[in-house]
Amino acid sequence: MTSSVERLGQYANCSGSSEGGSWSLMCLMTSLSKHFTMIRGRFYRCTDEAKHTPEECKGTFVVYKDGDMNHPMVKERFWVNSDFNFDNVMMGMLALFTVSTFEGWPHDAN
Numbered sequence: 001m002t003s004s005v006e007r008l009g010q011y012a013n014c015s016g017s018s019e020g021g022s023w024s025l026m027c028l029m030t031s032l033s034k035h036f037t038m039i040r041g042r043f044y045r046c047t048d049e050a051k052h053t054p055e056e057c058k059g060t061f062v063v064y065k066d067g068d069m070n071h072p073m074v075k076e077r078f079w080v081n082s083d084f085n086f087d088n089v090m091m092g093m094l095a096l097f098t099v100s101t102f103e104g105w106p107h108d109a110n
Helices: 004-015 021-039 089-101
Strands: 044-048 060-064 071-075 079-081
Touching: none
Parallel strands: none
Antiparallel strands: 044 079, 060 071
């Protein structure tokens, strides 16, 4: 695995080349795909926040409606991916666009 400094140097070499815009775009896309590959699959989580691995995330768990101990509900555990992830280039670009512009950013319900 390369260090951050080495990756930054690789990007600088690509962006500083004199072959034109298409070469820079190709280097940028290659660099992005390498970075997306490094973090692919890291945004999965269990619907039961007490469980942290897919192996643990099986069965059911109890939640209380609006925190009221008199209204327990049984829910199934699922291993789900975040809406914003880097599992492929398209989803990564969408996540970066959302973070940089706040367009499509989830609004706080409160």
